[in-house]
Amino acid sequence: MTIDKTAIRNAATVIVIRDRMTAPSILMGQRGAKAAFMPNKFVFPGGAVDASDAHVPLAAGLPEQCAARIQEDADATLSHAIPVAAVRELWEETGLILGAKGTWEGDIPEDWQSFAAKGYVPQASALQFVFRALTPPGRPRRFDARFFLLDADAIATDLDDFAEACDELSHLQWVPLSEARSFDMPFITEVVLAEVEARARDLSAPNSVPYFKNNDEESLFIRLQGKSIHYTKED
Template sequence: MSIDKSQIRNAATVIVLRDRHENPQILMGQRGAKAAFMPNKFVFPGGAVDPDDAKVPLCGPLTETCATRLCEDSVPDLAHALSVAAIRELWEETGLILGRPGQWSGDIPDDWRTFAATGHLPDATGLQFVFRALTPPGRPRRFDARFFLADADRIANDLDDFDAACDELSHLQWVPLARARSFDMPFITEVVLAEVEARARETTPPTSVPFFKNNDEESLFLRLRGYPMPN
């Protein structure tokens, strides 16, 4: 049985890492009790790619290394939309700005108006693609999620000010990396944490990226190495 890709949404998740060299901390929040997907669990900020994300310009693009790994076993032109979605979701769910000062030109999509009003342009330069996971069959919602690691030094505003966040995540907090596993989190988040711990002091993108691929026949743990897709 093949995967019905129409039922799987592309998604982007951001792991913001603070004080990575001395006392590493990651930003997490708790999903609501009535959420259809992973209720009550502590997660990283993230969500599905919106159609307008592909149209939003970046003042700084992903590194070539990350872009080529995102394109493996994927739609070739999806890397831009994924990086834009990561920045948008981080802003919506935490109020943190991954961007540089600048003025927008042309039409601004509705979902980006509050971000643009801060006087910043989205910047993907500091995003590192570190993990990919496909939600297993049988779940109420399925996502093909790409996980990005971002150094907190890239955030343009106050790291402790979540006043602009929406209400999708509660109890937003900086969690010491050494204590993160004590929180109630999804299995895949625990797996990603292991990768974050291994890369906590690395400042360059990984040469290969783990891919937890769950389809209707089997679960595979693959490595994305940035091979170009066949024509």
């Protein structure tokens, strides 16, 4: 079967923020030179939602307000799979665990066996849904990505131990928030960074979520706020 690589895939990205009240820094890594999507760029950990993510149990789900935003245009299966993908991608790309001590029930998916072997079950209660972006047409890959802000204090493992990370991101490092713009990053990462800077010291879930929507007709900034959607054209 031929896979349409231009089809829009759902994705989840995690922005881990450390020492947010004193000297905030964020976790970033560099994509490989041969990567089909955003080669050589510094990005946050994240990736596409897998079909199997829908069947992975969570010790705790998203905060109620964040879950409501996700559910505005995602069915129950996808609403569950997105935060699961966020936890999985964080683990795969950084080796950091967002989870609670516990034992898995039933068969453990292959992608999660190394996570489960550490004695944890994934949980999403510390994730805050803060941004959504749709990749513009014409790119080699297109994603409908949900970005989650995560306080590093919720990580269960050593924040400086990336030994379990896969090789998808290199140069994993904690970047001072004040210096992050000096890195070579995609435009959308810069846009999300502005939202992170605004929320760096705010522990509450956002009342509305910016959505950078790119389609064949135009690019729009949309604010997801309850059942109402506020449109503002991109400058």
